[in-house]
Amino acid sequence: xxxxxxxxxxxxxxxxxxxxxxxxxxxxxxxxxxxxxxxxxxxxxxxxxxxxxxxxxxxxxxxxxxxxxxxxxxxxxxxxxxxxxxxxxxxxxxxxxxxxxxxxxxxxxxxxxxxxxxxxxxxxxxxxxxxxxxxxxxxxxxxxxxxxxxxxxxxxxxxxxxxxxxxxxxxxxxxxxxxxxxxxxxxxxxxxxxxxxxxxxxxxxxxxxxxxxxxxxxxxxxxxxxxxxxxxxxxxxxxxxxxxxxxxxxxxxxxxxxxxxxxxxxxxxxxxxxxxxxxxxxxxxxxxxxxxxxxxxxxxxxxxxxxxxxxxxxxxxxxxxxxxxxxxxxxxxxxxxxxxxxxxxxxxxxxxxxxxxxxxxxxxxxxxxxxxxxxxxxxxxxxxxxxxxxxxxxxxxxxxxxxxxxxxxxxxxxxxxxxxxxxxxxxxxxxxxxxxxxxxxxxxxxxxxxxxxxxxxxxxxxxxxxxxxxxxxxxxxxxxxxxxxxxxxxxxxxxxxxxxxxxxxxxxxxxxxxxxxxxxxxxxxxxxxxxxxxxxxxxxxxxxxxxxxxxxxxxxxxxxxxxxxxxxxxxxxxxxxxxxxxxxxxxxxxxxxxxxxxxxxxxxxxxxxxxxxxxxxxxxxxxxxxxxxxxxxxxxxxxxxxxxxxxxxxxxxxxxxxxxxxxxxxxxxxxxxxxxxxxxxxxxxxxxxxxxxxxxxxxxxxxxxxxxxxxxxxxxxxxxxxxxxxxxxxxxxxxxxxxxxxxxxxx
Amino acid sequence: xxxxxxxxxxxxxxxxxxxxxxxxxxxxxxxxxxxxxxxxxxxxxxxxxxxxxxxxxxxxxxxxxxxxxxxxxxxxxxxxxxxxxxxxxxxxxxxxxxxxxxxxxxxxxxxxxxxxxxxxxxxxxxxxxxxxxxxxxxxxxxxxxxxxxxxxxxxxxxxxxxxxxxxxxxxxxxxxxxxxxxxxxxxxxxxxxxxxxxxxx
Numbered sequence: 005x006x007x008x009x010x011x012x013x014x015x016x017x018x019x020x021x022x023x024x025x026x027x028x029x030x031x032x033x034x035x036x037x038x039x040x041x042x043x044x045x046x047x048x049x050x051x052x053x054x055x056x057x058x059x060x061x062x063x064x065x066x067x068x069x070x071x072x073x074x075x076x077x078x079x080x081x082x083x084x085x086x087x088x089x090x091x092x093x094x095x096x097x098x099x100x101x102x103x104x105x106x107x108x109x110x111x112x113x114x115x116x117x118x119x120x121x122x123x124x125x126x127x128x129x130x131x132x133x134x135x136x137x138x139x140x141x142x143x144x145x146x147x148x149x150x151x152x153x154x155x156x157x158x159x160x161x162x163x164x165x166x167x168x169x170x171x172x173x174x175x176x177x178x179x180x181x182x183x184x185x186x187x188x189x190x191x192x193x194x195x196x197x198x199x200x201x202x203x204x205x206x207x208x209x210x211x212x213x214x215x216x217x218x219x220x221x222x223x224x225x226x227x228x229x230x231x232x233x234x235x236x237x238x239x240x241x242x243x244x245x246x247x248x249x250x251x252x253x254x255x256x257x258x259x260x261x262x263x264x265x266x267x268x269x270x271x272x273x274x275x276x277x278x279x280x281x282x283x284x285x286x287x288x289x290x291x292x293x294x295x296x297x298x299x300x301x302x303x304x305x306x307x308x309x310x311x312x313x314x315x316x317x318x319x320x321x322x323x324x325x326x327x328x329x330x331x332x333x334x335x336x337x338x339x340x341x342x343x344x345x346x347x348x349x350x351x352x353x354x355x356x357x358x359x360x361x362x363x364x365x366x367x368x369x370x371x372x373x374x375x376x377x378x379x380x381x382x383x384x385x386x387x388x389x390x391x392x393x394x395x396x397x398x399x400x401x402x403x404x405x406x407x408x409x410x411x412x413x414x415x416x417x418x419x420x421x422x423x424x425x426x427x428x429x430x431x432x433x434x435x436x437x438x439x440x441x442x443x444x445x446x447x448x449x450x451x452x453x454x455x456x457x458x459x460x461x462x463x464x465x466x467x468x469x470x471x472x473x474x475x476x477x478x479x480x481x482x483x484x485x486x487x488x489x490x491x492x493x494x495x496x497x498x499x500x501x502x503x504x505x506x507x508x509x510x511x512x513x514x515x516x517x518x519x520x521x522x523x524x525x526x527x528x529x530x531x532x533x534x535x536x537x538x539x540x541x542x543x544x545x546x547x548x549x550x551x552x553x554x555x556x557x558x559x560x561x562x563x564x565x566x567x568x569x570x571x572x573x574x575x576x577x578x579x580x581x582x583x584x585x586x587x588x589x590x591x592x593x594x595x596x597x598x599x600x601x602x603x604x605x606x607x608x609x610x611x612x613x614x615x616x617x618x619x620x621x622x623x624x625x626x627x628x629x630x631x632x633x634x635x636x637x638x639x640x641x642x643x644x645x646x647x648x649x650x651x652x653x654x655x656x657x658x659x660x661x662x663x664x665x666x667x668x669x670x671x672x673x674x675x676x677x678x679x680x681x682x683x684x685x686x687x688x689x690x691x692x693x694x695x696x697x698x699x700x701x702x703x704x705x706x707x708x709x710x711x712x713x714x715x716x717x718x719x720x721x722x723x724x725x726x727x728x729x730x731x732x733x734x735x736x737x738x739x740x741x742x743x744x745x746x747x748x749x750x751x
Numbered sequence: 752x753x754x755x756x757x758x759x760x761x762x763x764x765x766x767x768x769x770x771x772x773x774x775x776x777x778x779x780x781x782x783x784x785x786x787x788x789x790x791x792x793x794x795x796x797x798x799x800x801x802x803x804x805x806x807x808x809x810x811x812x813x814x815x816x817x818x819x820x821x822x823x824x825x826x827x828x829x830x831x832x833x834x835x836x837x838x839x840x841x842x843x844x845x846x847x848x849x850x851x852x853x854x855x856x857x858x859x860x861x862x863x864x865x866x867x868x869x870x871x872x873x874x875x876x877x878x879x880x881x882x883x884x885x886x887x888x889x890x891x892x893x894x895x896x897x898x899x900x901x902x903x904x905x906x907x908x909x910x911x912x913x914x915x916x917x918x919x920x921x922x923x924x925x926x927x928x929x930x931x932x933x934x935x936x937x938x939x940x941x942x943x944x945x946x947x948x949x950x951x952x
Contacts, residue, residue, distance in 0.1 A: 091888075092888060093886075093887035093888030093925050094887070095887070221884070223881055223883075223884040224884055224886060224889075226889065227880065227881045227884065228873070228881055230886055230889040230892055230893075231866075231873060231877040231880045231892065231893075231896060232823070232864065232867055232873075232877070233821070233822070233824070233862065233863035233893050234823075235822045237825075237890060239822075239826065240822040242820055248817070273787055273788065273806065300809075300817040300818070301813045301816070301817055301826075302806060302808075302809045302810065302817070303806065305829075306806075372924060373888075373890075374825075374827050374833065374888070374890045374922065374923075374924040375825065375827075375890045376827070421888070421889070422888060423888050423889070423890030423891075424890060424924045452826075455827065455828045455829055455830075652884040653884070656887055656927065656930065657887070659926065659929050659930070660887055660925045660927060662926070663923075663925075663926025663928060663929075664924075664925070664926045667926070685829075686827075686830070686832035686833055687830065687832055691924065692926070693920075693921075693922065693928075694914070694915050694919055694921075694928040695915040695916070695919050697928040697929060697932075699929075
């Protein structure tokens with residue numbers, strides 16, 4: 005079981021096997037700006053993981069049920085499809101089984117969807133991250149459905165004594181058209197279970213025009229239970245005899261417990277126990293702190309408020325945003341190590357007609373999943389059970405086993421619906437804490453983080469600084485581009501996850517002379533993946549500065565964007581396709597009415613960004629009044645992500661990405677002084693509310709490329725589209741996120 | 752302007768009273784059976800439930816979730832900011848995270864578990880939420896649905912501004928506001944056509 009800590013992240017490069025290569029041919033494993041090695045390590049894919057996820061799992065032994073793989077169980081009572089990956093709001097508990105049902109030819113209303121167990125031997129990697137669920141599972145799920153369908157057809161052929169190729173399937177039935185006979189899958193299940201499981205590679209899959217289910221609007225499989233308030237989420241779990249736990253860590257991360265008023269706390273009403281945990285030296289797993297166990301959540305929270313801890317802060321964080329900003333401003337006067345250096349930027353700057361520069365800044369932000377971190381744990385007879393809302397259950401098992409001191413085979417993790425993920429629950433510090441507390445408690449416990457805990461101990465989206473310089477020639481063509489980037493490092497060796505620029509960053513390969521430099525400042529507070537890691541801020545910088553250069557040249561930003569994208573071509577193996585990029589840019593511009601006459605004070609802005617294998621362009625229409633109040637009237641989104649699995653879910657992700665992007669760019673920031681986070685709850689972290697929600701129009705390009713995920717890629721273009729529109733409306737160039745820092749607010 | 756932070760408490764008279772009680776460190780003038788402990792009966796979804804001995808300051812949210820195992824109402828912030836904990840007391844939407852259980856008194860509490868009919872049939876708001884596939888993660892939606900229910904009980908045909916205003920105290924981290932707005936309208940239409948059908952009988 006892999007684990008993650010500062011020292012080893014990214015060190016292991018997976019061996020490429022024949023199976024891996026085969027998968028890579030089917031699926032373009034681009035993971036945005038999250039480093040590929042980090043990602044594989046994080047999700048436990050190192051080693052055999054990818055092979056397993058591709059191979060159709062072994063048939064399960066069950067004579068009465070057709071169970072040719074881990075995704076399907078058909079018996080006389082019905083059709084069950086298993087959803088393998090965590091549901092965090094991205095819709096995979098519905099969309100993954102839809103893919104199986106399509107090839108199985110099961111009527112959707114006949115299907116019951118059940119969240120699968122964590123069994124990476126059976127399912128391959130099980131995680132929610134990188135918008136990878138659809139691209140990584142598309143082929144295996146189709147073949148799983150097709151395999152069961154073939155077995156049902158074989159069983160019916162044998163039953164009727166006819167040739168298999170004289171049969172067809174539709175709506176959970178095998179049909180013999182010649183004789184007008186048909187049988188339900190549920191009636192054929194026992195006989196089908198006796199048929200050999202076909203080689204998945206031998207199966208013929210449907211053509212797109214044969215799809216009956218994919219591309220339709222399907223309501224989420226949990227929706228009926230959700231609207232009845234049923235206990236679906238991690239936080240909803242209750243066990244007999246369960247106690248309620250809270251855990252207080254040092255306000256400055258890295259601090260250790262010197263002493264605490266444990267006896268006083270233990271004497272409080274409803275409190276059962278209070279004790280110190282030392283931590284295990286891995287900041288991603290178990291930080292030092294004080295655990296309190298009580299009869300109910302309120303007693304636990306009250307006791308936590310009364311807790312007095314003397315902290316040893318000698319090794320604790322001294323992080324300071326104001327110091328970091330001053331240091332970044334100083335550093336941008338010097339050249340830094342280059343991650344991209346093509347052509348000769350200095351020569352381009354020297355010989356070009358016009359030059360401009362700008363200092364871009366963005367703050368740290370929090371994930372702020374609406375369900376605060378929590379985990380229910382029970383350590384009994386040398387085995388541990390966890391009920392956890394996690395995006396990486398496999399890694400959660402590994403960390404818990406380590407901290408409790410048992411084999412991972414003795415840990416069972418029950419995956420539960422997550423009240424938001426956004427990358428926060430890729431990291432299992434909260435499940436590891438619960439495991440350590442449960443071991444000591446001896447009874448089932450539910451560890452509950454308060455909102456204040458959640459904001460103080462997040463793994464933040466790192467802030468950053470970019471000194472941008474660019475030039476255009478007399479024809480208005482971009483000739484030079486330099487990005488002097490100051491980022492952060494937790495381990496002193498490489499940028500934090502989501503805080504590193506790579507060789508493929510826009511506009512490398514698109515503009516002749518490009519230099520991108522990267523320098524990292526040390527930082528103790530943990531930073532990690534946040535929805536569309538890296539892209540969510542780099543999109544703002546590069547698409548904003550591109551707009552600056554277009555205006556410098558006195559040209560239409562749309563025209564310049566299309567010119568930079570150039571001829572249709574594939575940019576490297578995992579990069580964008582410039583033809584698909586230009587396609588969505590044109591579609592968004594056309595649908596938004598680019599070039600039309602606008603009312604006074606209105607402006608249109610366009611931005612494109614490629615991340616998570618998704619090509620997405622957005623056009624925002626805004627108006628700005630004299631008091632810098634911004635109204636976002638409409639956002640037009642155009643996306644090319646291949647065929648759409650669930651149209652309702654896909655559109656929901658696009659709408660949500662726009663709202664999330666707007667919320668974050670308008671007013672959200674987390675600041676640090678003296679090592680501590682300065683914001684503690686939503687009154688200081690004002691997320692967008694309904695009255696500020698713009699209209700969102702979503703357009704999908706109908707393309708035949710392999711389908712890719714939609715949880716993330718629609719977020720990065722939003723901030724630059726809105727900022728470019730604000731410039732068009734009022735002439736103010738925004739270079740700081742959130743834009744409230746520049747005096748703007750929502751109308 | 753940027754949506755203002757909602758500072759403490761509620762807009763309703765009842766909730767203002769509650770907020771004051773919390774500020775004063777309210778510990779109950781109710782009959783106390785011990786230090787900081789009282790016996791509370793709670794009327795929830797049409798039933799009277801005995802909570803036994805409970806700290807009277809316990810927020811209604813935790814009484815519902817921990818004691819009665821009614822976990823539909825969710826914990827989000829604990830300070831009346833997000834609305835995930837919204838339930839109805841006497842038909843009014845309140846933030847149960849900041850509402851002491853002892854302040855409910857004879858009030859009728861309705862949680863999301865109490866919305867569907869006895870036969871399990873979803874009500875108009877619930878049905879609209881399913882039909883329009885509103886939820887993403889779904890964590891806020893119980894609170895959203897209860898806020899919408901309170902709105903429609905008070906205003907049978909709300910306009911966009913009415914909806915925005917009524918729903919502004921409920922956060923959705925996934926950004927499903929567009930669908931929530933549509934679902935409220937759909938639920939209003941369903942309720943109106945049901946009323947018209949009843950009137951015609």
